[in-house]
Amino acid sequence: MRTAAELAALAAAGTVPVLAYLAIGLWLARALKRPERGAERLALCWLLGTGAASLAILTLRALDLPVPLVALAALALAGLPALRDCRRSASEGSQRAAALPGAVDAASLCVAALLFVSAFGPEIAWDAVEYHLPMIQAWTDGPIRAIPGMLDAEFRAGADLLFVPAVAAGQPDAAGSVSAGFGLAIAALVRAESRRRASATAGSLAGLFSLLVPFTFAEATAATVDLAVGAYGFAALLAADRWNREGRIESLTLAALCLGFAANAKLHAAVLLPVALALVLLGGRPPPARPLLSRAALCAALITPWFVKTGLTTGNPVFPLLGGIFGYGPSSPELLAWKRGDVSHYVRVERSLPGFFRYLASLTFGRTYHVSGLLGPLPLALAPLAWTRPARPTLVLIALLAVLALLQFLFMPALRFGAPLLPFYALAAAVGGARLAGSGLAGRRAVAAALVVSGAIAWVGAAEKLAARLVALREPSAYERAALPAQANLREVVARGDAVVAIPRGAVSWMPKPVYNLHWSRNGELFFDERTNPDAALALLRERGVHSLAIEAPRGRSPRVGHPIVDAWLARGDATLVPDPNPPSAGRDRVWRLVRLR
Amino acid sequence: VGAPEPDATAPEPLTGWRRSVAILWLAGVVALYVAAQLGLPIVR
Numbered sequence: 001m002r003t004a005a006e007l008a009a010l011a012a013a014g015t016v017p018v019l020a021y022l023a024i025g026l027w028l029a030r031a032l033k034r035p036e037r038g039a040e041r042l043a044l045c046w047l048l049g050t051g052a053a054s055l056a057i058l059t060l061r062a063l064d065l066p067v068p069l070v071a072l073a074a075l076a077l078a079g080l081p082a083l084r085d086c087r088r089s090a091s092e093g094s095q096r097a098a099a100l101p102g103a104v105d106a107a108s109l110c111v112a113a114l115l116f117v118s119a120f121g122p123e124i125a126w127d128a129v130e131y132h133l134p135m136i137q138a139w140t141d142g143p144i145r146a147i148p149g150m151l152d153a154e155f156r157a158g159a160d161l162l163f164v165p166a167v168a169a170g171q172p173d174a175a176g177s178v179s180a181g182f183g184l185a186i187a188a189l190v191r192a193e194s195r196r197r198a199s200a201t202a203g204s205l206a207g208l209f210s211l212l213v214p215f216t217f218a219e220a221t222a223a224t225v226d227l228a229v230g231a232y233g234f235a236a237l238l239a240a241d242r243w244n245r246e247g248r249i250e251s252l253t254l255a256a257l258c259l260g261f262a263a264n265a266k267l268h269a270a271v272l273l274p275v276a277l278a279l280v281l282l283g284g285r286p287p288p289a290r291p292l293l294s295r296a297a298l299c300a301a302l303i304t305p306w307f308v309k310t311g312l313t314t315g316n317p318v319f320p321l322l323g324g325i326f327g328y329g330p331s332s333p334e335l336l337a338w339k340r341g342d343v344s345h346y347v348r349v350e351r352s353l354p355g356f357f358r359y360l361a362s363l364t365f366g367r368t369y370h371v372s373g374l375l376g377p378l379p380l381a382l383a384p385l386a387w388t389r390p391a392r393p394t395l396v397l398i399a400l401l402a403v404l405a406l407l408q409f410l411f412m413p414a415l416r417f418g419a420p421l422l423p424f425y426a427l428a429a430a431v432g433g434a435r436l437a438g439s440g441l442a443g444r445r446a447v448a449a450a451l452v453v454s455g456a457i458a459w460v461g462a463a464e465k466l467a468a469r470l471v472a473l474r475e476p477s478a479y480e481r482a483a484l485p486a487q488a489n490l491r492e493v494v495a496r497g498d499a500v501v502a503i504p505r506g507a508v509s510w511m512p513k514p515v516y517n518l519h520w521s522r523n524g525e526l527f528f529d530e531r532t533n534p535d536a537a538l539a540l541l542r543e544r545g546v547h548s549l550a551i552e553a554p555r556g557r558s559p560r561v562g563h564p565i566v567d568a569w570l571a572r573g574d575a576t577l578v579p580d581p582n583p584p585s586a587g588r589d590r591v592w593r594l595v596r597l598r
Numbered sequence: 599v600g601a602p603e604p605d606a607t608a609p610e611p612l613t614g615w616r617r618s619v620a621i622l623w624l625a626g627v628v629a630l631y632v633a634a635q636l637g638l639p640i641v642r
Contacts, residue, residue, distance in 0.1 A: 198609055358641055365630055365640035377631035381624045388610060431609050436620050438611035446621045450628045457635055 002474050010473070012069060014120045014174030017165040018181050020072035023079020025049025030082050032253060039207075040192035041086045043185035044254070047235050050162055050181070050228070051261030051302070057161040058305055064143035067165050104204035108191075111211045112184050114466050115220050119176035121469030122476040124483035125222030129510035131522060132223050133172050136160055137510075140168045146313035146330065149516050149544050150509075151339075151524025154314050154329055156306050158264030159228035172510075173476065175223040182227035183220030186234060187211045190423045193238060194430035202437075205451065206430035212458040215374040215415060215422065221469060226416040229269045232262035233420025237397070240276045244283030244393035249291055252280070256295035260302030262420070267321075268412065272420060273299070275400050284392040331524040339521055347371055347413040356409055363415065370414040377454050378433075379425035382447075385432030484508070486592075489584035490550055493592045496578075497548035502541060504528070504551050504563075516546050534568040541597065549575075549595040552586045561593055574598055 025045030036044055060067055123129055131152040138147050147153040163175035191207030219227045236258035243251040255276055262269035280287055311317035314329030320336050347370050349359045362368045363375045401424055408418040436443040472479035481488040487508050494501045494511045505519040518528040526540055553561035560567045569575035575595050583591035612620050634640045
């Protein structure tokens with residue numbers, strides 16, 4: 001049970017960094033003379049501030065310099081004067097007089113506030129505790145460096161670095177507030193663009209449903225980075241589209257900044273660079289060479305620090321790409337090929353035209369892990385209604401988004417990898433909904449009924465999770481144990497082991513002691529199965545300082561654990577099984593056992 | 599670089615048979631969604 005003081009510390013660790021990032025963005029937006037106002041300006045400030053702050057934290061932590069909350073609090077206060085830039089003018093303010101959009105916006109604000117606070121709840125998202133938070137903990141305990149046996153530390157981690165202040169303050173649960181910030185930013189951008197393309201009511205509703213959609217709820221409360229990639233990518237493509245429609249050079253600057261931040265957050269977002277370039281070259285208003293090249297140089301400058309970091313820690317500045325030229329760093333060609341295959345195939349979809357349509361249907365109705373039902377019904381129900389003869393910029397945008405959606409389906413079908421595309425589905429749904437609602441009473445009633453039904457279902461699902469997370473703010477351990485019981489049990493076993501403790505596939509690295517994750521996808525260097533010789537595995541683990549292993553075993557009194565390598569060690573006396581009359585459950589008929597290496 | 603396009607463009611309302619088809623489509627998708635939420639296996 002957390003005390004009031006502990007809750008205050010949690011709230012400070014979750015709120016202060018967010019306000020500091022926003023303050024940086026407020027000043028950057030002023031320097032860039034961004035014209036946006038209101039929530040849209042705040043969203044853009046968030047993107048600019050987080051992108052810049054991430055690069056600053058990269059520099060600070062590379063030099064092993066601290067990122068204390070006190071300094072961030074001062075930074076947050078310094079942003080206050082620039083807040084007035086967000087105010088609307090009197091004429092803009094009069095557009096907000098309509099009752100329905102105002103009421104919907106008020107509901108959105110309530111949902112946003114609940115989402116933000118619930119993001120302080122205990123971290124139970126698998127990826128967050130498997131590698132995002134452990135990596136940031138390692139880079140908080142020491143400088144940013146290569147971490148042998150932690151492959152994820154060699155990929156881009158621009159958004160991960162935003163978790164550093166919360167983790168450094170000893171409040172890792174508060175790191176999720178950064179993801180909530182990105183979720184709110186996406187909703188604000190969707191709202192603003194939908195207002196431009198449809199109506200004020202459609203914009204406000206699109207913003208609200210962007211918050212309520214299951215994908216946002218799953219990601220916005222977790223210390224993961226997909227919403228960050230989604231927000232940067234969406235803003236970049238929107239800015240490129242605005243260049244096509246308006247021809248203002250600041251749009252190219254914003255696109256370049258957001259593209260750089262997206263690529264820093266996750267390497268696969270670099271695919272948006274050629275897409276944005278194609279958008280401005282083919283969208284009917286090809287930019288003059290000089291401003292285009294200068295924005296390309298700006299983008300290159302933003303992504304260079306991560307090339308330098310990766311070059312220093314792996315020897316390959318574009319790791320894990322071009323291994324044949326620059327080397328495979330801490331990994332091997334075979335293992336990296338397995339990792340590529342894993343990303344492509346761990347979501348089972350049939351790569352065919354019918355398979356593509358089944359995949360799309362699964363996003364709304366399905367039962368496929370990492371895909372199903374995450375979008376809710378509105379994109380499928382309303383987005384097709386938006387189709388009309390589009391102007392050239394919109395046609396090019398739609399064509400490029402279709403190419404991206406196809407690439408995602410073929411190579412990375414988990415929905416989170418398509419995060420930059422999802423806000424466009426909301427935008428299309430807003431336009432489609434506005435067209436039907438504008439067609440007469442029957443159309444308006446149909447749209448209203450669909451919104452009420454889907455909103456009620458979304459809210460019921462969300463409210464249950466929100467309530468549980470809010471209760472868990474005071475009592476986190478019961479919530480964590482209920483969400484990931486096998487991991488809670490494993491933590492007890494790891495606590496008894498001699499560090500470094502090796503943990504098996506199916507375990508998360510967020511543990512009370514230093515651990516070595518035996519999952520090849522996480523360690524990047526060891527297939528801990530029949531493919532590896534037991535002597536080679538033992539030598540590598542000793543090199544990594546491993547003294548004990550926590551491993552899943554069948555329930556019972558067997559002197560073996562049922563793992564080819566560990567059983568070989570036990571038979572030869574290289575390891576011993578620690579006696580435990582009542583080993584904790586690892587799920588179903590399995591238990592966690594502790595093995596000590598000799 | 600050319601003249602800017604108008605920013606706010608009210609989308610053209612659906613009319614005639616398109617409106618009828620759109621209402622049916624919307625109702626169908628939402629009904630299937632509700633069914634899926636209730637446990638009906640619509641698609642894998």
